[in-house]
Amino acid sequence: MKKYLVLAAAVFVLFTAVKLHFISSTMVIDDEAYYGMYSRHLAPGYIDHGPVVALLVRASTAAFGETAFGVRAGSVALLSLLSIALFWFGARFHSPRAGWALFLISMTTLLYFAGSVVVTPDTPMVFFMMLALMLYYAAFFSHRYYFYPAGIMLGLAMLSKISVVFPALGVFLFPLIAPDKRAFLRCREFYLSFIIAAVVFSPFLVWNFQNDLAFIRYQGAHVFRPGGIKSFFDLWGAQAGLLFPILFFFAIYLPGQAIVNRIRARAVDPRRLFFAITAAVPLGYFMVQSMFSRYEANWPAPAFFGGIMLAGMHIAEHWERLRTLFAVQVAASCALIAVAVVQVVYSPIAFPAGKDVTNRYYAYQALAGPVREFLEREPRYRSLRMMSANYQIPSMVNLYLRPDREAVAISVAGYHDTLYSFVYRDATLVGQDYLFVWLGEEIPNNIRRHFNSLERVATFPSVRAGRVVGVVTLWEAKGYRGRAF
Numbered sequence: 001m002k003k004y005l006v007l008a009a010a011v012f013v014l015f016t017a018v019k020l021h022f023i024s025s026t027m028v029i030d031d032e033a034y035y036g037m038y039s040r041h042l043a044p045g046y047i048d049h050g051p052v053v054a055l056l057v058r059a060s061t062a063a064f065g066e067t068a069f070g071v072r073a074g075s076v077a078l079l080s081l082l083s084i085a086l087f088w089f090g091a092r093f094h095s096p097r098a099g100w101a102l103f104l105i106s107m108t109t110l111l112y113f114a115g116s117v118v119v120t121p122d123t124p125m126v127f128f129m130m131l132a133l134m135l136y137y138a139a140f141f142s143h144r145y146y147f148y149p150a151g152i153m154l155g156l157a158m159l160s161k162i163s164v165v166f167p168a169l170g171v172f173l174f175p176l177i178a179p180d181k182r183a184f185l186r187c188r189e190f191y192l193s194f195i196i197a198a199v200v201f202s203p204f205l206v207w208n209f210q211n212d213l214a215f216i217r218y219q220g221a222h223v224f225r226p227g228g229i230k231s232f233f234d235l236w237g238a239q240a241g242l243l244f245p246i247l248f249f250f251a252i253y254l255p256g257q258a259i260v261n262r263i264r265a266r267a268v269d270p271r272r273l274f275f276a277i278t279a280a281v282p283l284g285y286f287m288v289q290s291m292f293s294r295y296e297a298n299w300p301a302p303a304f305f306g307g308i309m310l311a312g313m314h315i316a317e318h319w320e321r322l323r324t325l326f327a328v329q330v331a332a333s334c335a336l337i338a339v340a341v342v343q344v345v346y347s348p349i350a351f352p353a354g355k356d357v358t359n360r361y362y363a364y365q366a367l368a369g370p371v372r373e374f375l376e377r378e379p380r381y382r383s384l385r386m387m388s389a390n391y392q393i394p395s396m397v398n399l400y401l402r403p404d405r406e407a408v409a410i411s412v413a414g415y416h417d418t419l420y421s422f423v424y425r426d427a428t429l430v431g432q433d434y435l436f437v438w439l440g441e442e443i444p445n446n447i448r449r450h451f452n453s454l455e456r457v458a459t460f461p462s463v464r465a466g467r468v469v470g471v472v473t474l475w476e477a478k479g480y481r482g483r484a485f
Helices: 002-025 030-040 052-064 068-093 096-108 110-117 122-141 144-160 162-177 179-186 188-210 214-223 229-243 245-263 270-289 301-317 319-346 357-361 365-377 392-400 419-423
Strands: 385-388 434-439 451-464 467-480
Touching: 002 068, 002 096, 002 110, 002 319, 030 052, 030 068, 030 392, 030 419, 052 068, 052 122, 052 144, 068 096, 068 110, 068 122, 068 301, 096 110, 096 301, 096 319, 110 122, 110 229, 110 319, 122 144, 122 162, 122 188, 122 270, 122 301, 144 162, 144 188, 162 179, 162 188, 162 270, 162 301, 188 214, 229 245, 245 270, 245 301, 245 319, 270 301, 301 319, 319 357, 365 392, 365 451, 365 467, 385 392, 392 434, 434 451
Parallel strands: 385 434
Antiparallel strands: 434 467, 451 467
16 A cells, blocks of 8 residues: 555656646636636526536636636646545555556546646536545445535536536436345435435526526537537547547446446446446437537546546456556556647647647737737727627636726627626627727628727737747727627
8 A cells, every 4th residue: 555655646746747837838728718707707607507617716716816827726636636536435445556546547547637737617527526426436335424425526516517417317326226235225315415416506507597598508509519420430539539548448348348247137246336337327328419419529528437437446456467558558648648748838849730739729829928018008999898709719818918897708690698698798788899809810791790890900920939820810899789780
């Protein structure tokens, strides 16, 4: 045990140092800035997510300021705590080697590393749902009073991202499927845990009823975007990359193996069956639904929680046979992380224009330098409220330019509602002049028609290692006519 503790401490210090260097050396991406705006306007719910990410960013920026480091520091803290919890869980309920394996997976897998250096609702979702699974496991296999904190963690996970209802359904089904755990169907604490989760989640439900079911309507349209075979393979190929193929295989194969054995009435260790069911339910949903709908790469994350737990346990049990394969998994994942970090922070490789996804960290570079300097020289434009026609641009403006009056987003030309639609009602913006900010050389005509006139003020290139990777343009926008025009 002592050996694994020393090794874990060394890995923890190294990876935490890398993460802190990353979040202090790069600009936030535009979605992170948007969640920073959540934290300025705290509410029980938002049109696209629950409130936990807003609370996380609010706590983080209160401690470290409204900077790139401050916005993201909470993500580093949460997933670092999760790695410690996984080590404790594996060592306490399985073996020290299982704790070490789970710790290494959570530290070195690209999925978890990315979640710790980019703040999104996925970060608290992963943290609280994996804690919930560990606590439910402890309740089933150690003491039923663990059901109480498990319910709280489940409620917070649901407030982070609603997709955790699928592994939660697996938890609920477990005592029905595991013969020697059916006594829990008569256990008061088991049901109380779900009531507690519902109570924790209830402010978000109330907010939705007060706002014409805004979240349900938005997500309904978002989730059922038409997809096909290409989008299916793109999605699951991305999952294999985020987990690396070895862990990806174990995270799918091991739950499937346990479920098949249970269907065939073969003996299955209930400890394995618990994680298998909590993985199989979301895996089944996302696999089937992604055949018909186009999903983003981060959406199926809850499908892998149970499988990752099984992988750590399986690797520990078969250490002599799997240690080399696991070493390949860890080494390859570390190499992927190293390449990604070096490319984002230091830009050593000049990819062709449009081929480098890490350019997203530099697309708004002009805001932090030339645009700020221009506005300091031009009080006429600085006095205008800044506006754009998507949620990302004003969020970056608010974070990096700190205008006296918060920049706003309008939802025109078929663009969906955003946080700004609720904070700044469209009717209050009509008839005024603005400094319109756009990412690109020209503003589309279907946006232009919502203003009496739009005149270009200035153009600023965003530069990365001597290469132009984006263009920010400023426009004097006179007489906003409103969304319905």
